[in-house]
Amino acid sequence: MKSTLAACLLATLALPAAADTTVGLLLPGSGNYAALGQDIEDGFRMALAEAGRDDITVIEADTEAKPQTGLTRARKLIMQDQADVLVGVVSSAVLAAVRDVVDGAGVPLIVANAGNDAATGADCSPFITRVSFSNSQLNRPMGEWMAAQGITSVYTLAPDYAAGQQMIGAFTAGFEAGGGKVVGGELTPFGKTEDFGPYLAKAKASGAEALYVFYGGADAISFVQQYDGFGLRDDMPLYSVGFLTAPLYLRSQGAAAEGVIGALHYLPMLDTPENMAFVTAYQAAHGGDLPSEYVVAGYDAGRLLLGALETGAEGRAAIAEALPKVAYDGPRGPLQIDPATNNIVQNVYIFETIKDDAGMSYRLLDTREQVRDAPNGCVMPG
């Protein structure tokens, strides 16, 4: 007993008297993206709880997914709350808004969702590290893979806004580099298209072998149902960046989503010990629900921060420097940060949405190992 006490005492004394770390969570707490924000926060807190550290203070700030609001909140976290590190950012517009502020103030930001290529491309910063994905990272390998499958012509559809344009652009580049040809495409009015019939008719008339789309949110559900109802399934198989049939929407899509092939950076059914442990822990805390890719992004944001703190980094500059050097095997597989861009290097999983005894599920078709984005104009200061 005495020796145990002494050991405890020694252990306490041996610990460095580390200063508390203040984390600002920049997530939408209200509005369309509130569900994503909640998933990311759950994942982030899960990582902190696993580590059992009590020297990390988390301050929440609601960005409402609006750039102006997000910027005001980020400034408050930096100037008033003296946050050491910011975590979150769901919308690329919010990321673009806060980019100059975190870069100027030298506060590390761990991006847990927003996928705009420019954030780790032309607008990259040593203070911005991304653990989610970039739009190109998911779409380009999908284009290459489809070309390698012998598909020669594709028609594309996506909502008409920055992310939609970027996703289709990256896919087209990958697909055409592989020898395929995008024979046509349409950008549909963002958030206002309820009837996809005319676009599906155009796609059919194009005579392309396959259809490649990007849709998210309510659009993802209505698009998949209308594609199914339109009877295009036999003539034109549906491929997409994997968000289309992500767990969040699959329940509402039901059997209509059967056969859709997509690419994502995480699938809950990955058969690795790290993922099994992660899924079990998440399910125990959330009534058996499977973790979404957003939970994983939040979790990895936490793991990355913890990894940086474990190296003894303290304060903004040291944490910013330590973050890109963290690498480990997580739920989604091996994960590292590319020092050239501070974007994540990760596996991209190509999967088919299937119907099995338990309902809708996914089957892994192929894995693109360790996908790394080209620097795309990113120049890190020496």
Next chain:
Amino acid sequence: MFRLTTIRAATAALVLIALAAWSVHGDYLAREITAEIAILAILVLALDLVAGFGGMVSLAHGAIMGVGAYGYALANLAGLPPWPAALVGIVASTATGGVIGAISARLTGVFFLMVTLAFGQMIWALTFRADALGGDNGLGGIARPALPFVDSNDPLVFALYALLMLLACLLLCVAVLRSPFGHRFQAVHDNPARAAALGFAPERIRAQGFAISSMLAGVAGVLAAQHMQFVSPELMVWTASGEVLVVLILGGIGSVTGAMVGAAGYLLLKHWAAGWTDHWHLAVGLLLIAVVLAGGRGLSGLLERRRDA
């Protein structure tokens, strides 16, 4: 007809002094909110000029302000220093408002509302989809103006600078309303038939009034771009214009000073209520209903009537 009564002048002075004192003694957030209030107040003032005194209830003012903000941002990013860039932004807003005014000045009531809504949505949609304007990701890296002796990147300096701009816009607004043009502008609204009989050209006068109001909205847009150092189509979406209208009614339409009272009340309520609930819109809604039911003269109107009684 507009009269700058003692109580109105006193209210305006009081709000300005209170905000200045709050930002001097307050923390970082107080200064940010003060700047936000000043910018919103200028935009509400612009809307009050056309809606309160010309009967032209516009749902394009958010978009017109956005044109000013983008004008400033693009000019600045193209290499123009802040002050000339500000001029570009204000001219862009005035020109946009001039065109919208010229086309819609013959319409009144709900038709005017619809046409301005359509123009606003067109401007928003074009910006949202334009790759060169950054689409919905917006534009960043915008500079703040160089001021003599002080650094405009200091939140306190910027808050006081924004308050000074608000004061300038307020004085300009009063001067316009008291000028012969201002009298004609109000006459055309109060009694179009008699104004026409006097030889006024109602449509031209209304269009000119709309352009002047758009110029003020442009000032608000330039200030917003300087404050956030970032612009996005979020500024222009029609609900932003609706919000301005709500603030105007809350503060008191047709009173000039109501713009300041409304903007301060609205943003303080928003920031205070958002601290403990995600449903702060509900509080604003209830207050709006209460204010309208209490006579529709807004918070500043309630103040004035109390004194009259």
